[in-house]
Amino acid sequence: HSLSGLTYMCQHCRALHFLEEKLSHSSNRVPGFSGCCAGGKVELPLFPNPPELIWDLFTGDSRESTHFWQRIRSYNNVLSLTSLGTTETPCRQNDGGVYSFCIKGALYxxxxxxxPIDGERPKFAQIYV
Known part of the structure; x- marks a missing residue:
C-alpha cells in the first residue's frame, strides 16, 4: 500500500494528514479528520518558539547545521533512556521523510x-538522576 503525501491539513488545528486518514463520511475535496483534535473539540496551546540557536540548527544551512543533521540520531541516542536491540533486515526506504527500519524477530x-559504576562518568539517563 502506498500513502499519498502528508499534504492535507485539518481545518481546525492545521495538523497535517494523509488523505487516507480522512473520515469516511467526508469528501476528498474537503476531507475531515478526527485523529488530531477530534474535529476541533481538543485545543492544544502552541509550542513556544525554540531558542534561536536551536532553530538555526534545524532550519539553517550553516556548517553547524549540516554537522547537526549528520549526527542527529547520535544526539537522540545520547538523550535516550533506553536502547533497542533487534535484528535489522533490509526494507524499502522512502525518499525523505522520517527514518524507519525493519526488524526481524523479537524487539528488546x-x-x-x-x-553509574563508581568512578565512571554518568551517561544516558544517569545524567538526569
Whole structure:
C-alpha cells in the first residue's frame, strides 16, 4: 500500500494528514479528520518558539547545521533512556521523510543501570538522576 503525501491539513488545528486518514463520511475535496483534535473539540496551546540557536540548527544551512543533521540520531541516542536491540533486515526506504527500519524477530528494550559504576562518568539517563 502506498500513502499519498502528508499534504492535507485539518481545518481546525492545521495538523497535517494523509488523505487516507480522512473520515469516511467526508469528501476528498474537503476531507475531515478526527485523529488530531477530534474535529476541533481538543485545543492544544502552541509550542513556544525554540531558542534561536536551536532553530538555526534545524532550519539553517550553516556548517553547524549540516554537522547537526549528520549526527542527529547520535544526539537522540545520547538523550535516550533506553536502547533497542533487534535484528535489522533490509526494507524499502522512502525518499525523505522520517527514518524507519525493519526488524526481524523479537524487539528488546535494554536498560542500563540507574546509577553509574563508581568512578565512571554518568551517561544516558544517569545524567538526569
Amino acid at each position: 528494550h535494554n536498560h542500563g543501570p540507574l546509577l
